[in-house]
Amino acid sequence: MNNENRNIHPPRWAERLLGWYCRPELLEDLQGDLNEYFDRNVKSKGTRRAKLIYTIDVLKFFRIYTIRKFEFINLLINWLMLGSYIKTSGRNIVRNKLFSTINIVGLAISMSVGLMMIGVLSDIFSYDKFNEHHSRIYRVTSDYKYLNERGNTLATTSLKAAKAIEENFSIPEEVAIFHHGFEGDLKAGEKAIPLKGYWANESLFKVFSFHLLKGNPATALKAPYSVVLTETSALKLFGNEEPLNKVIALGKEQYSVTGVMKDLPKFSHVHFDMLGSLSTNEILSKDSKDEMAWDNVWGTWVYLLLPPNANLRNLKTNLDQLSAKEDPSVKNTHVELSLQALDGIMLGPDLGNQIGKTMGGSMVWIFGGLAFVVILSACFNYTNLSIARSLRRTREVGIRKVIGALKSHVISQFVVEAVLISIGSLLVSLLLFLLLRPYFLSVEESLQAMLSLQLSPVLIAYFVLFAIVVGMAAGFFPALFFSKINAIHALKDLSAGLGFKKLTTRKVLIVFQYSISIILITSTVIIYKQYKHFLAFDLGFKTENILNISLQGNKPEVLKKELNELPEVKEISQSVMVTSVGNYWGTYMKYYTNPDDSAMVYYNTVDEHYLPLHEHKLIAGRNFNPKLDSANETEVIVNQAVLKRFKIMEQKPEKAIGEIVKVDHKDVQIIGVMQDFHYGRANNRNMENEVILRYSSKKAYLLNVKIESADILATHAKIEAIWRKIDPVHTLDAKFYSEQIEKSFAGLKASVKVAGFIAFLAIGIASLGLLGMVVFTTETRLKEISIRKVLGANEASLLFMLGKGFFLLLMIASAIGLPITYLFFDQLLFQELANHAPIAFGDLFIGAGAILVVAISMICLQAFKASRANPAQVLKTE
Amino acid sequence: MKGTNLGEFEELVLLTIASLVNDAYSVAICDEIEQHTGRAAKLGVVHAVLNRLEEKGLIKSKLGEATKTRGGKRKRFYTLTVPGKTSLVRAKDMRDQLWDKIPAFVLKSASI
Numbered sequence: 009m010n011n012e013n014r015n016i017h018p019p020r021w022a023e024r025l026l027g028w029y030c031r032p033e034l035l036e037d038l039q040g041d042l043n044e045y046f047d048r049n050v051k052s053k054g055t056r057r058a059k060l061i062y063t064i065d066v067l068k069f070f071r072i073y074t075i076r077k078f079e080f081i082n083l084l085i086n087w088l089m090l091g092s093y094i095k096t097s098g099r100n101i102v103r104n105k106l107f108s109t110i111n112i113v114g115l116a117i118s119m120s121v122g123l124m125m126i127g128v129l130s131d132i133f134s135y136d137k138f139n140e141h142h143s144r145i146y147r148v149t150s151d152y153k154y155l156n157e158r159g160n161t162l163a164t165t166s167l168k169a170a171k172a173i174e175e176n177f178s179i180p181e182e183v184a185i186f187h188h189g190f191e192g193d194l195k196a197g198e199k200a201i202p203l204k205g206y207w208a209n210e211s212l213f214k215v216f217s218f219h220l221l222k223g224n225p226a227t228a229l230k231a232p233y234s235v236v237l238t239e240t241s242a243l244k245l246f247g248n249e250e251p252l253n254k255v256i257a258l259g260k261e262q263y264s265v266t267g268v269m270k271d272l273p274k275f276s277h278v279h280f281d282m283l284g285s286l287s288t289n290e291i292l293s294k295d296s297k298d299e300m301a302w303d304n305v306w307g308t309w310v311y312l313l314l315p316p317n318a319n320l321r322n323l324k325t326n327l328d329q330l331s332a333k334e335d336p337s338v339k340n341t342h343v344e345l346s347l348q349a350l351d352g353i354m355l356g357p358d359l360g361n362q363i364g365k366t367m368g369g370s371m372v373w374i375f376g377g378l379a380f381v382v383i384l385s386a387c388f389n390y391t392n393l394s395i396a397r398s399l400r401r402t403r404e405v406g407i408r409k410v411i412g413a414l415k416s417h418v419i420s421q422f423v424v425e426a427v428l429i430s431i432g433s434l435l436v437s438l439l440l441f442l443l444l445r446p447y448f449l450s451v452e453e454s455l456q457a458m459l460s461l462q463l464s465p466v467l468i469a470y471f472v473l474f475a476i477v478v479g480m481a482a483g484f485f486p487a488l489f490f491s492k493i494n495a496i497h498a499l500k501d502l503s504a505g506l507g508f509k510k511l512t513t514r515k516v517l518i519v520f521q522y523s524i525s526i527i528l529i530t531s532t533v534i535i536y537k538q539y540k541h542f543l544a545f546d547l548g549f550k551t552e553n554i555l556n557i558s559l560q561g562n563k564p565e566v567l568k569k570e571l572n573e574l575p576e577v578k579e580i581s582q583s584v585m586v587t588s589v590g591n592y593w594g595t596y597m598k599y600y601t602n603p604d605d606s607a608m609v610y611y612n613t614v615d616e617h618y619l620p621l622h623e624h625k626l627i628a629g630r631n632f633n634p635k636l637d638s639a640n641e642t643e644v645i646v647n648q649a650v651l652k653r654f655k656i657m658e659q660k661p662e663k664a665i666g667e668i669v670k671v672d673h674k675d676v677q678i679i680g681v682m683q684d685f686h687y688g689r690a691n692n693r694n695m696e697n698e699v700i701l702r703y704s705s706k707k708a709y710l711l712n713v714k715i716e717s718a719d720i721l722a723t724h725a726k727i728e729a730i731w732r733k734i735d736p737v738h739t740l741d742a743k744f745y746s747e748q749i750e751k752s753f754a755g756l757k758a759s760v761k762v763a764g765f766i767a768f769l770a771i772g773i774a775s776l777g778l779l780g781m782v783v784f785t786t787e788t789r790l791k792e793i794s795i796r797k798v799l800g801a802n803e804a805s806l807l808f809m810l811g812k813g814f815f816l817l818l819m820i821a822s823a824i825g826l827p828i829t830y831l832f833f834d835q836l837l838f839q840e841l842a843n844h845a846p847i848a849f850g851d852l853f854i855g856a857g858a859i860l861v862v863a864i865s866m867i868c869l870q871a872f873k874a875s876r877a878n879p880a881q882v883l884k885t886e
Numbered sequence: 887m888k889g890t891n892l893g894e895f896e897e898l899v900l901l902t903i904a905s906l907v908n909d910a911y912s913v914a915i916c917d918e919i920e921q922h923t924g925r926a927a928k929l930g931v932v933h934a935v936l937n938r939l940e941e942k943g944l945i946k947s948k949l950g951e952a953t954k955t956r957g958g959k960r961k962r963f964y965t966l967t968v969p970g971k972t973s974l975v976r977a978k979d980m981r982d983q984l985w986d987k988i989p990a991f992v993l994k995s996a997s998i
Contacts (some may be wrong), residue, residue: 040959
């Protein structure tokens with residue numbers, strides 16, 4: 009070999025690959041051959057080609073006769089040594105109490121989040137599995153497009169489509185239909201119980217495995233005016249009497265009970281108290297044109313039971329053909345039908361009009377990602393501390409190697425140790441899991457309804473598996489590190505400074521942990537600020553001290569009269585809905601200058617007290633006058649956006665008064681123009697919603713009661729007493745406007761809680777890790793510190809010397825974390841979120857500052873302790 | 887049994903080993919074959935054949951001394967075993983017999 013070629017080496021990884029797969033008896037001369045060719049190629053074809061050829065050759069030699077046989081004896085040795093590993097690991101865990109505690113606590117904290125995640129996933133994945141054919145059930149979803157404006161994808165479809173699929177499609181075995189609208193107060197004799205349910209067809213029991221306790225599943229929902237009750241509803245209505253064939257009344261109709269089904273399992277995506285036969289609905293809504301309209305896609309859920317191995321593409325083609333056939337029946341509208349698997353509903357996209365609550369895939373991804381980051385952070389602690397301590401264990405590894413341990417033996421030893429620690433952490437984290445479970449479920453109301461997080465043998469098995477995986481992940485890098493220790497070096501020169509190698513990796517890990525912590529805490533602060541900002545948002549009207557009471561079918565006058573007698577009640581108005589909490593009521597409006605332009609406007613139907621009570625600002629015109637006969641709608645109040653949208657009188661409010669517009673096919677006169685306000689939630693992108701207020705003194709679903717009271721609870725009790733007198737069936741549903749707004753931002757509140765909690769954990773774990781590192785560094789440098797002191801260093805300079813490395817790391821972490829957070833919110837999240845508060849730079853630094861203070865005080869405390877140690881004591885032992 | 891008959895390339899490798907006497911290791915064998923036949927002998931092919939021949943018991947091998955070349959790796963030298971030699975001789979005999987049976991005029995045109 010030429011001297012100038014000495015330093016040119018074949019690619020390391022290829023060499024290693026060859027060494028890994030090749031049989032030992034063939035290895036040496038094969039390596040030699042390849043080297044010889046490599047040297048030749050370097051000379052004739054250049055280094056780069058030579059390396060390429062070498063790599064290709066290594067790959068080409070991967071053949072049956074060159075591959076290493078599975079070595080059974082190694083496995084046997086590993087198995088025999090397991091006892092020894094466990095013993096030494098146990099001793100080590102006990103010997104280093106501080107490090108073991110840091111590791112176990114850190115892992116336990118992070119694993120409790122992981123356990124929560126596993127619990128949630130296992131609950132979510134067990135949804136709808138009680139259905140025997142769950143993998144063959146599909147739901148028909150709709151995309152509603154008006155004039156090519158992309159609308160939401162809906163979980164519902166039209167009754168028309170449902171019927172067409174049921175009658176004409178050949179692929180589905182059965183078609184189950186749920187149709188909304190079957191609910192109200194059911195009367196059985198004297199009793200009246202409010203129940204909720206759906207109209208449903210008889211195939212329902214063939215598609216879903218709902219267990220019918222009484223009655224015949226094939227016919228129970230066939231005849232008109234039949235009702236199937238759940239066990240609980242039957243018990244409520246009839247007590248212990250036999251419910252079958254009893255007559256119950258809902259409104260004017262009489263129904264007979266044809267079946268009693270077992271209560272729905274908790275893990276069902278659809279819930280109801282009763283089912284009415286769909287044939288009844290056909291009779292009741294015979295005269296309604298809308299009911300069977302193609303574009304009435306809001307109230308019917310259709311589930312198909314497909315044969316095994318059904319061709320979904322063919323079915324989709326059939327659906328497209330159906331759309332193509334029916335689309336012309338409604339102007340400017342396209343309804344696209346698609347299929348969604350039953351098993352995908354809980355984790356699927358957030359469709360509109362879900363039949364029940366769903367989790368949403370994105371939520372699980374975000375939460376899972378956070379859990380993963382926290383667990384990773386704890387694993388880093390383990391890696392860091394283990395490698396830092398390696399100095400003390402090199403001798404052990406050296407001796408093991410001299411006696412004959414292979415790399416793989418050392419690796420398995422350290423992995424076993426890590427798994428032992430993680431199993432220990434599992435016990436702690438299981439306790440934490442049980443402690444945290446109720447808090448987690450109460451983070452958001454819907455979680456409580458959706459999840460149970462009950463421990464089951466399967467779940468425990470998942471937990472153990474999870475702990476083993478975490479242990480292996482945490483122990484892998486230390487194990488690799490130890491396995492590489494050279495036995496001779498380790499025994500010859502203990503202070504060879506193995507512990508100070510890999511410093512860069514450890515620094516990177518610390519920076520990573522702190523960056524994550526800073527990102528999480530800062531995000532929490534920012535989201536919290538947004539939440540507060542939206543609650544205090546100026547909606548364009550006043551919401552203070554307004555109690556919204558849902559009438560639940562009662563006459564407004566009676567309640568109003570009673571409530572007016574309370575001294576605390578200042579004013580009462582009525583409306584059909586609550587604005588600014590995410591509810592939308594829409595209708596169509598036209599202006600005569602452009603008869604073809606019919607556009608959707610949002611509305612609220614109110615009485616004459618509504619405007620002054622909510623302090624909406626009228627720009628021009630007048631409020632409604634009280635009118636008893638409201639059957640004939642003649643007047644309307646519009647907002648500025650309406651004038652702009654329909655180009656009414658050059659948008660001049662004064663001139664618009666008296667103009668006639670068509671609302672819901674009726675001519676009405678504009679009598680007032682009010683200022684724009686947030687009809688949707690405060691974070692709604694489009695502030696300029698076209699809103700009209702319509703008048704009715706009779707039609708009302710809500711009373712808005714303005715209250716002035718020092719003792720809200722007492723007032724509430726008084727109102728409740730009045731309510732109970734008027735309506736003994738329903739419970740009072742009264743909420744303050746501000747509460748309702750708060751509730752409409754419950755998702756944001758929940759994310760503050762969850763993000764805050766996870767940020768807290770991440771900081772805790774990172775701090776534990778840093779503490780371990782600081783303790784270790786100061787311990788190993790104790791002698792140096794003492795000598796420096798003897799030579800005259802003062803405490804402040806020692807503090808600076810010990811701490812500066814860590815300060816630098818923390819600075820780097822903030823320099824990474826803060827811009828990432830800022831960009832994430834500014835460029836990504838806030839682009840989607842309208843009307844958000846700007847990110848204040850103070851907010852960015854609060855969280856980061858808090859973390860830094862904790863970290864720095866920790867470092868200082870340790871460094872101070874070390875610098876205060878008596879040098880004479882330390883140096884005496886030398 | 888397949889093992890008793892030699893393939894064409896196997897025979898070539900055996901002959902090369904015999905001709906190289908004490909210096910027959912994989913790379914040298916490749917070079918020798920390339921030199922004599924003019925066709926490229928890839929290490930991968932030769933290596934596989936050597937392995938197969940050794941399995942059949944026609945050749946045996948031992949590692950040489952470590953040198954500074956080849957990245958310090960030893961060479962594996964191959965020599966023919968007795969069955970190896972016999973099979974080579976047998977192959978030659980078989981050919982010779984066939985050659986003898988060919989009347990002179992059959993190959994006349996080829997030699998011109």
